[in-house]
Amino acid sequence: MNRRNFLKIFALTGVGLAVKPAKSLAALVPEENKTEQAVDLVAVMGGEPDQMFRRAIAEFGGMNQFVKSGQKVCIKPNIGWDRVPERAGNTNPLLISEIIRQCFAAGASEVTVFDHTCDDWVKCYQNSGIEAAAKEAGAKVLPGHQESYYRQVELPKGKVLKDAKIHQAILDSDVWFNVPILKNHGGSGLTISMKNYMGIVWDRRAFHMKGLQQCIADVCTLDKKPALNIVDAYRVLQTNGPQGRSESDVVLSKALFVSPEIVSVDTAATSFFNQIRSMPMDVVKHLGFGEEHGLGTTDLTKLNIKRIRL
Amino acid sequence: MLRKLRIALALVAFAVLTFFFLDFSRLLPESVQVIAKIQFVPALISLSLGIVLLLLLLTLVFGRIYCSVICPLGIYQDVISRLANLFRKKKLRYKFRKARTILRWSVLTLVIITYLSGLGLVLDLLDPYSMYGRMAVHLFKPVYMAANNGLELLFTAFNNYTFYKVDIHFWGWASFGLALVSLLVVSVLAWRFGRTWCNTICPVGTVLGFLSKLSVFKLSIDHETCNQCGLCSFNCKATCIDSKKGSIDYSRCVACFNCMESCNKKGVKYLPFWKVKKTGTDKTQVKTVSGKIQAKTKTKTKTKKRIETDTDTKIEVKTINKTKTDASKREFLSVLMMSSLLMPKALAAGFRQQISSLRPLKRTVPMMPPGAGDRARFNSLCTSCHLCVSKCPGDVLQPSLLEYGVEGIMQPQMLFDKGFCNYDCTLCTEVCPSGALKTLTKEEKHRTQTGRVVFVLENCIVYRNETHCGACSEHCPTQALRMVPYKGHLTIPEPHPDICIGCGGCEFICPVRPYKAVFVEGHEIQQVAKAFEDEEKQDIVLDDFGF
Numbered sequence: 001m002n003r004r005n006f007l008k009i010f011a012l013t014g015v016g017l018a019v020k021p022a023k024s025l026a027a028l029v030p031e032e033n034k035t036e037q038a039v040d041l042v043a044v045m046g047g048e049p050d051q052m053f054r055r056a057i058a059e060f061g062g063m064n065q066f067v068k069s070g071q072k073v074c075i076k077p078n079i080g081w082d083r084v085p086e087r088a089g090n091t092n093p094l095l096i097s098e099i100i101r102q103c104f105a106a107g108a109s110e111v112t113v114f115d116h117t118c119d120d121w122v123k124c125y126q127n128s129g130i131e132a133a134a135k136e137a138g139a140k141v142l143p144g145h146q147e148s149y150y151r152q153v154e155l156p157k158g159k160v161l162k163d164a165k166i167h168q169a170i171l172d173s174d175v176w177f178n179v180p181i182l183k184n185h186g187g188s189g190l191t192i193s194m195k196n197y198m199g200i201v202w203d204r205r206a207f208h209m210k211g212l213q214q215c216i217a218d219v220c221t222l223d224k225k226p227a228l229n230i231v232d233a234y235r236v237l238q239t240n241g242p243q244g245r246s247e248s249d250v251v252l253s254k255a256l257f258v259s260p261e262i263v264s265v266d267t268a269a270t271s272f273f274n275q276i277r278s279m280p281m282d283v284v285k286h287l288g289f290g291e292e293h294g295l296g297t298t299d300l301t302k303l304n305i306k307r308i309r310l
Numbered sequence: 311m312l313r314k315l316r317i318a319l320a321l322v323a324f325a326v327l328t329f330f331f332l333d334f335s336r337l338l339p340e341s342v343q344v345i346a347k348i349q350f351v352p353a354l355i356s357l358s359l360g361i362v363l364l365l366l367l368l369t370l371v372f373g374r375i376y377c378s379v380i381c382p383l384g385i386y387q388d389v390i391s392r393l394a395n396l397f398r399k400k401k402l403r404y405k406f407r408k409a410r411t412i413l414r415w416s417v418l419t420l421v422i423i424t425y426l427s428g429l430g431l432v433l434d435l436l437d438p439y440s441m442y443g444r445m446a447v448h449l450f451k452p453v454y455m456a457a458n459n460g461l462e463l464l465f466t467a468f469n470n471y472t473f474y475k476v477d478i479h480f481w482g483w484a485s486f487g488l489a490l491v492s493l494l495v496v497s498v499l500a501w502r503f504g505r506t507w508c509n510t511i512c513p514v515g516t517v518l519g520f521l522s523k524l525s526v527f528k529l530s531i532d533h534e535t536c537n538q539c540g541l542c543s544f545n546c547k548a549t550c551i552d553s554k555k556g557s558i559d560y561s562r563c564v565a566c567f568n569c570m571e572s573c574n575k576k577g578v579k580y581l582p583f584w585k586v587k588k589t590g591t592d593k594t595q596v597k598t599v600s601g602k603i604q605a606k607t608k609t610k611t612k613t614k615k616r617i618e619t620d621t622d623t624k625i626e627v628k629t630i631n632k633t634k635t636d637a638s639k640r641e642f643l644s645v646l647m648m649s650s651l652l653m654p655k656a657l658a659a660g661f662r663q664q665i666s667s668l669r670p671l672k673r674t675v676p677m678m679p680p681g682a683g684d685r686a687r688f689n690s691l692c693t694s695c696h697l698c699v700s701k702c703p704g705d706v707l708q709p710s711l712l713e714y715g716v717e718g719i720m721q722p723q724m725l726f727d728k729g730f731c732n733y734d735c736t737l738c739t740e741v742c743p744s745g746a747l748k749t750l751t752k753e754e755k756h757r758t759q760t761g762r763v764v765f766v767l768e769n770c771i772v773y774r775n776e777t778h779c780g781a782c783s784e785h786c787p788t789q790a791l792r793m794v795p796y797k798g799h800l801t802i803p804e805p806h807p808d809i810c811i812g813c814g815g816c817e818f819i820c821p822v823r824p825y826k827a828v829f830v831e832g833h834e835i836q837q838v839a840k841a842f843e844d845e846e847k848q849d850i851v852l853d854d855f856g857f
Contacts, residue, residue: 043855082732118785118819120703120732122335143474186793186801187780204781205821211777239845240789248844253852271857276850283799285778300857307855 040303041259047310049234050098052256066227069107074173078180079115082123088235088250091181093133100137112169115199116144150202158218160210165202178226182233184241189283192266193229217289229265231257263296313567324385331446332454346743349439356745373522373565383438387500394501403544406552414516421513434694443695448489485709504547509562519561530586531556535577542569668825675832676713677724677761681739681747684835692746694720698738704729726814733787759839761812761830765805769827772802782828785815788842808840
């Protein structure tokens, strides 16, 4: 290398370093080259549910970061309705079975799956495909249709909801994962991770009586937080939620959002939904209430987000 | 040999049908409901002519096989008599009893008269299959469910989740009490006298008994071998063998073959009538089988006609006097009893109304299960066997009291205090043996309107508290309650009764008490719901995260 060439290269790299890459470009830069900062939220698009989860959990450093050998894990999907997976009423069964497999691979001693369903629980568990998928992956599928499965828990930080009966599978677990599906909801605008908490509670009518949006935020102040909120947006119910009337309510959107920050992951999912159908943040009021409770930020610019396209 | 075959078949039929009534976790395939469908009264009422003819033919050829092998109440009595002998030092010896012909025919007449005059209640109460059904649902099933919960407790303690807890069914004191009284009466009679119920009260027993007199195959005592030891009579649970005379009352014989097996001399034989040697029975009766049936059926229709016209009241009055029962008195008494039971409730409701600012609106027309069609049809066809009550996965179908009037006491109605009707479920319409509920496909069910939604704005949480709710709309499968923009970002339900199918999801979940903001009003005649319009399918291509 002669002196001229050396000076050329020197000048060009100087220019390159001086121009700060735009934020959207940063996502395209291989992640390994970035400075080692903890990931707050991973968003994946364009893959199958299990494939997207494998990619997302890898970004967090693998399941070992959350599940230690011998631990009891509880997974809480949304199995609220007697609907097949194509109708997007419940969390995708492929996603659930992949999470279960990863938990066992990380050394979990037991994985349980349950939901307090709205429709007849036997039919919900069957037709959602979750019971079969979970059992095949080695998990125990627990019922949630009886009050005796729930234990009274105080919620001192709650504004209007001061206590609730919480399913023992959550209370008795070492780690739990909150695995909702992103759906339109007639009452609360959207149902995502925070709204999915209503499935760990026995008396949901109390929520509606006392103010649905505030109660959703209040129950999320439960001390035992999920290790991760894993939002299934593979199929999204854009209208007539949370049940949907037909397949014309469903959009195949192939996305997944994962974060330990519940308010942030729901904010991200809301922004995503907003592209399908207008859904301003202040319609999904419980997000703001959650932020007031200190459950995370709705300002996504403050977070280290990884956006991945498969 | 015949006896053993009878016992084996009867036990299988009995066990399967009983378990079908108890089986809340749906272990049995749905095809076993065929045992409910071949029961005499439901088949007759639903005009399943094939089944009725088959049962009549079975009786005309072999005798009362229905009573010994198919009828669950009959087999139940056999089980009880058998158990009774375990508690006795000496096996009970039955004795020949005189036929209670007048009583039997009076009961049958009463059943027919009341049924034709529009009061199916008497038939519902006395149909042996339905009686047994109610016993199974209201007495045996709670025990089965409690046992399940016991096992659940035990297994779950060892981290095994094979069993799950269930709410033990209790559908009110009236249905429980009725089942208990039926159980006690039938059990006491069976314990002490064998098949007395079948041969004195049971209307099916009377009809089939009459036919079995004419049956081709009959049990008969061979007078040449008979030494009048009386063993056959001792073992006859129908108490119809007069061993001294060597005669058998075929109208009461339930073809159990106990006599045949008990005879040491092999003197009791089961033969076609032409091979029967001269016995104590009336010979002429046997000879003119076919001719007699025709004659008899003719006279039967005649009496029916007479009753219908109601002008020739002589016969009616006579029979009523004889049995000393008075339908109108019964009706009056039952109304009195029910109203005295309901009165405190009504008063309490009135009180609540005063202290609450809620609009006291509630359902006024009771809701029939899907497939019931119109009220008169449903009330006349349903025998209140409560199979649908037992099978309903949402615990929606519950026995009624006076909601349908006296003629519908105990018939199932839809109530939404425990659950709501699953959109895709058609189980009740499939299992109904009497045709009271027409079998519906899933698509037909989706359009069957059992009732229409009524929205009471003044009671709604969104209106009263100005907070988000939407519980009703959330549960609505057709969006007959649709959340529409209200103040600010609030949404409020908007009713679209045309597309409502009356599943009651909204009424079940509405959190307002005691008067809900939403309920379903029943129909006298079920309607076809308008189909909802699908959302326009948009091709949405997402290539950005949106944040």
